[in-house]
Amino acid sequence: MEDDSGVDLKAKPSGHWSLTDAMWWMMLAIAMSSAAIPESHAATSSPSANVLVTQAELPALVKQAILDDPEIITEAEQKLREKQMAEMRKASEAALRKYKAALIKSDAPSIGSQDADVTMVEFFDYHCGYCKQFYTSIVKLDKTDKKLRIVFREFPILAPDSITAAHTALAVNRIAPDKYFAFYGALMKTAGERFTDKMLMKTAEEVGVNTAKLTAALKDDAISKSIDDELKKDRTMAQAIGIRGTPGIIIGDHLFPGAMSYDTLTKVIADIRDGNDAQAEKDEASGSPVVPSRE
Numbered sequence: 001m002e003d004d005s006g007v008d009l010k011a012k013p014s015g016h017w018s019l020t021d022a023m024w025w026m027m028l029a030i031a032m033s034s035a036a037i038p039e040s041h042a043a044t045s046s047p048s049a050n051v052l053v054t055q056a057e058l059p060a061l062v063k064q065a066i067l068d069d070p071e072i073i074t075e076a077e078q079k080l081r082e083k084q085m086a087e088m089r090k091a092s093e094a095a096l097r098k099y100k101a102a103l104i105k106s107d108a109p110s111i112g113s114q115d116a117d118v119t120m121v122e123f124f125d126y127h128c129g130y131c132k133q134f135y136t137s138i139v140k141l142d143k144t145d146k147k148l149r150i151v152f153r154e155f156p157i158l159a160p161d162s163i164t165a166a167h168t169a170l171a172v173n174r175i176a177p178d179k180y181f182a183f184y185g186a187l188m189k190t191a192g193e194r195f196t197d198k199m200l201m202k203t204a205e206e207v208g209v210n211t212a213k214l215t216a217a218l219k220d221d222a223i224s225k226s227i228d229d230e231l232k233k234d235r236t237m238a239q240a241i242g243i244r245g246t247p248g249i250i251i252g253d254h255l256f257p258g259a260m261s262y263d264t265l266t267k268v269i270a271d272i273r274d275g276n277d278a279q280a281e282k283d284e285a286s287g288s289p290v291v292p293s294r295e
């Protein structure tokens with residue numbers, strides 16, 4: 001195995017290394033382990049770069065090199081973070097390609113045109129404060145962008161009653177898909193309220209859902225199983241893509257881990273429509289914090 005410098009990382013070190021080689025292996029070890037270094041030690045002068053050292057001498061040289069230049073640790077940690085982020089991004093992109101069709105399938109809860117030129121997918125939890133903030137941007141987008149489709153993926157991770165709410169919402173989508181967004185919006189407007197069966201049924205009635213049909217759907221074993229299966233599939237997709245909290249937003253082929261303002265959303269969508277994926281990727285860092293899973 002080689003890194004981008006061409007150095008064989010699996011090669012067994014020889015008995016003697018130059019100090020330059022030793023420093024390389026030391027930096028590699030730090031980058032892989034992010035080792036903590038004691039704060040204060042007596043300093044001695046460093047050997048010249050062309051001195052040969054043995055493996056037994058290496059620990060002292062590593063220690064001295066770090067004392068002489070403590071920023072080595074910060075640089076190594078930064079390199080490790082960059083490497084991990086690159087690996088995560090690569091895995092996320094592969095998962096997005098794998099699950100793209102399933103993410104935007106036609107029978108998923110959604111608003112907007114089925115013939116949209118851009119599709120946005122939101123993974124959310126009804127208890128998520130950032131999701132509630134993001135809801136206002138979704139409402140505005142739905143009114144202003146008629147070429148956008150927004151798909152909703154229930155991702156109940158924050159509390160047990162989040163699962164109850166998600167299950168009821170998907171049942172609403174089964175019997176009255178045209179009422180799903182109104183039900184979703186009503187739950188997003190709540191503040192700290194527990195999602196009991198009574199509360200959810202009352203909310204469904206308020207948005208025009210036939211509660212007799214909803215009750216029957218919730219008691220139907222086949223429908224309940226299909227909803228459970230859908231929630232499991234959504235969780236599997238979210239984990240594979242790299243969504244660890246809410247909201248998780250996918251626009252086109254890009255993952256945005258966090259809520260975004262309306263202005264940022266419109267900019268990202270415009271970039272994707274223009275084929276400017278490079279700029280859209282830069283905007284991926286502009287999201288708000290996510291609410292992490294409690295698992």
